[in-house]
Amino acid sequence: MHPGSRSHTGALLLAVAAALIFSGCGTEREPSRGTRRSAAEPPRIALIMKSLANEFFVTMAEGAKAHQAANSGTYTLLVNGIRNESDLAQQVALVEQMMAQGVDAIVIAPADSRALVPVLGKALRRKIVVVNIDNKLDESTLQQVGIDIPFVGPDNRAGARTVGATLAKRLQRTDKVAILEGIPTAFNAHQRRLGFEDSMRGAGIDVVAVQSAHWEQDEANTVAAAILREHPDLKAILASNDNMALGAATAVRQADKTGQVYVVGFDNIPAVHQLLQDGRVLATADQHADRLAVYGIEYALKILRGETQPHDTQTPVDLITTAPH
Amino acid sequence: MLKPPTAADRGDSPAVRSLPRIAEYLGLMAVLVLLVALFSALSAHFFSRITFTTLANQIPSLTVIAVGMTLVLIAAGIDLSVGSVMALGSAVLALARVEWQLPLSVAVALCLAVGLLAGLANGFITVRWAVPSFIVTLGMLEVARGGAYLVSESRSVFVGAAMGRVGMPLPVIGLSPAFILAVLVVFAGEVLLSKTILGRYIVAIGTNREAVRLSGIDPRPVVVSVFALSGLLAGLGGVFHVAYLESADPNSGIGLELSAIAAVVIGGTSLMGGRGSVVSSFLGVLIIAVLQTGLAQIGATEPAKRIVTGAVIVAAVILDAYRHTLGNRREHD
Numbered sequence: 001m002h003p004g005s006r007s008h009t010g011a012l013l014l015a016v017a018a019a020l021i022f023s024g025c026g027t028e029r030e031p032s033r034g035t036r037r038s039a040a041e042p043p044r045i046a047l048i049m050k051s052l053a054n055e056f057f058v059t060m061a062e063g064a065k066a067h068q069a070a071n072s073g074t075y076t077l078l079v080n081g082i083r084n085e086s087d088l089a090q091q092v093a094l095v096e097q098m099m100a101q102g103v104d105a106i107v108i109a110p111a112d113s114r115a116l117v118p119v120l121g122k123a124l125r126r127k128i129v130v131v132n133i134d135n136k137l138d139e140s141t142l143q144q145v146g147i148d149i150p151f152v153g154p155d156n157r158a159g160a161r162t163v164g165a166t167l168a169k170r171l172q173r174t175d176k177v178a179i180l181e182g183i184p185t186a187f188n189a190h191q192r193r194l195g196f197e198d199s200m201r202g203a204g205i206d207v208v209a210v211q212s213a214h215w216e217q218d219e220a221n222t223v224a225a226a227i228l229r230e231h232p233d234l235k236a237i238l239a240s241n242d243n244m245a246l247g248a249a250t251a252v253r254q255a256d257k258t259g260q261v262y263v264v265g266f267d268n269i270p271a272v273h274q275l276l277q278d279g280r281v282l283a284t285a286d287q288h289a290d291r292l293a294v295y296g297i298e299y300a301l302k303i304l305r306g307e308t309q310p311h312d313t314q315t316p317v318d319l320i321t322t323a324p325h
Numbered sequence: 326m327l328k329p330p331t332a333a334d335r336g337d338s339p340a341v342r343s344l345p346r347i348a349e350y351l352g353l354m355a356v357l358v359l360l361v362a363l364f365s366a367l368s369a370h371f372f373s374r375i376t377f378t379t380l381a382n383q384i385p386s387l388t389v390i391a392v393g394m395t396l397v398l399i400a401a402g403i404d405l406s407v408g409s410v411m412a413l414g415s416a417v418l419a420l421a422r423v424e425w426q427l428p429l430s431v432a433v434a435l436c437l438a439v440g441l442l443a444g445l446a447n448g449f450i451t452v453r454w455a456v457p458s459f460i461v462t463l464g465m466l467e468v469a470r471g472g473a474y475l476v477s478e479s480r481s482v483f484v485g486a487a488m489g490r491v492g493m494p495l496p497v498i499g500l501s502p503a504f505i506l507a508v509l510v511v512f513a514g515e516v517l518l519s520k521t522i523l524g525r526y527i528v529a530i531g532t533n534r535e536a537v538r539l540s541g542i543d544p545r546p547v548v549v550s551v552f553a554l555s556g557l558l559a560g561l562g563g564v565f566h567v568a569y570l571e572s573a574d575p576n577s578g579i580g581l582e583l584s585a586i587a588a589v590v591i592g593g594t595s596l597m598g599g600r601g602s603v604v605s606s607f608l609g610v611l612i613i614a615v616l617q618t619g620l621a622q623i624g625a626t627e628p629a630k631r632i633v634t635g636a637v638i639v640a641a642v643i644l645d646a647y648r649h650t651l652g653n654r655r656e657h658d
Contacts, residue, residue: 052479053474058478058480217572229379254379273483
């Protein structure tokens with residue numbers, strides 16, 4: 001980002017210098033370009049993501065870039081991600097860098113629902129529009145800091161509930177199931193777990209184990225294999241993302257229980273499509289990763305244009321039970 | 326062929342040499358038995374054939390990587406890049422199989438070649454510019470991880486049946502071909518270390534590199550081959566990983582280097598170099614695997630898992646230290 005901004009400033013200085021040299025006294029237009037920017041130049045929006053090593057956020061970022069390319073006259077976009085999902089300090093630093101760059105809006109998927117609130121408060125005081133996507137900021141922390149940031153994103157709990165309800169139709173009361181949770185401190189992980197639990201409780205199904213596999217395939221495989229041994233009559237594994245569903249499906253196959261133990265996931269990543277087709281994964285949820293950042297950007301653009309907006313906006317989560325063709 | 330030096334070269338009789346080795350295995354075996362007994366008491370379903378075959382089929386990657394790590398540590402180096410190199414190899418393997426539709430043997434060869442090249446680069450840079458291997462392999466950890474993201478476009482790739490049955494349990498015995506291969510690698514590693522000239526050089530370099538150099542032996546080719554071997558084995562770990570999980574995840578193997586180092590250190594290999602055993606590292610892998618599986622099976626909470634794992638690693642090393650002082654005293658008596 002830094003080199004980019006430097007060359008931008010450099011180009012500006014060159015233009016100013018050229019204007020001064022070639023027109024002698026210089027016209028009013030060129031030197032005043034810097035101050036004119038906010039009025040006539042398209043607004044600059046910073047998209048701050050979690051880890052860009054994560055498939056989900058890569059899809060989000062690509063969706064945003066495609067949207068910007070199609071609307072290049074409307075706004076310019078800076079996309080940044082952090083090294084890994086737990087690196088809060090780096091994300092706080094990114095917000096500060098974007099503030100220093102003087103962007104008009106920040107659209108952020110916070111790595112933590114509390115730790116990012118203070119620095120976003122600073123951005124708001126600088127009259128930067130802030131829109132929260134993906135991971136919802138904590139209400140009480142927002143109140144404590146005395147700020148209000150709109151959330152544009154899917155309801156993970158409702159999505160997980162829909163996936164769970166699809167599974168429940170295949171099960172009977174008192175059947176035993178297990179839940180594989182994401183990183184326990186992540187808001188999404190918590191919401192999906194709650195959604196799964198809601199649907200299972202509603203159908204009278206017995207959740208005999210809840211363990212974290214940190215969103216990871218390998219760990220999900222180890223944990224699922226252990227749960228399958230501990231509960232030989234287990235009927236289903238609810239994985240909070242598709243990577244863990246892949247690991248669980250492999251554990252089911254290795255335990256020779258294909259067809260006896262259902263697996264469901266969340267996210268609808270391409271790697272899971274073959275398993276959906278084979279029936280080794282029963283259902284997953286698609287929260288349209290490619291559109292998630294775009295929803296936030298469009299929301300920010302409307303605020304910048306002075307349009308009033310509903311406070312929080314829910315984006316769709318669709319149930320997926322068959323592989324797309 | 327390399328001619329193995331006789332035990333007399335080291336100034337001790339075969340009997341004396343083999344005694345502490347057996348004691349070493351016994352100590353680690355005791356820890357292992359203790360853990361198995363503990364989990365069997367805590368869970369009604371732990372002590373079963375299926376638990377042990379599943380566990381065995383989960384560890385081939387960590388096992389072969391720990392073999393490489395053992396040799397690197399004995400040579401007084403360290404290889405932090407193994408997890409990333411494994412992920413890069415896996416990604417290339419999945420791409421070769423799914424996207425380019427290459428035959429399995431070619432795809433596997435590519436994966437191994439990626440590991441070997443990364444290892445050669447580690448070794449070459451370490452000796453050419455005399456940079457500590459900690460720094461070189463830390464760099465490789467980043468480079469290979471970036472490479473894995475690049476070739477996979479940061480996406481998990483489903484490979485499915487395209488890997489054949491390498492990672493799947495064989496009928497009747499319930500063990501996978503990958504596990505059997507991994508055990509063979511362990512024995513090959515042990516033979517390399519204790520019965521070949523190269524093995525002796527590795528130990529000697531780890532003990533006193535300067536003395537090796539002064540005695541007219543160039544330590545550099547040995548160091549390069551140790552890192553190359555570690556890279557190659559990380560590539561092999563990648564093959565096993567993809568075969569077992571039926572897919573390649575560019576985020577796989579994050580922190581694997583620490584698991585491998587923990588297993589090797591539990592096995593009594595010195596972080597300072599010059600001392601260690603490949604078979605003991607394998608026992609270290611088993612201890613870590615039993616711990617991981619057992620804790621998951623009894624449904625331990627996340628904090629409990631972390632705390633217990635950390636405590637067992639340290640306790641095993643303390644136990645090892647005690648065994649060594651006892652062993653040394655016996656030798657001096």
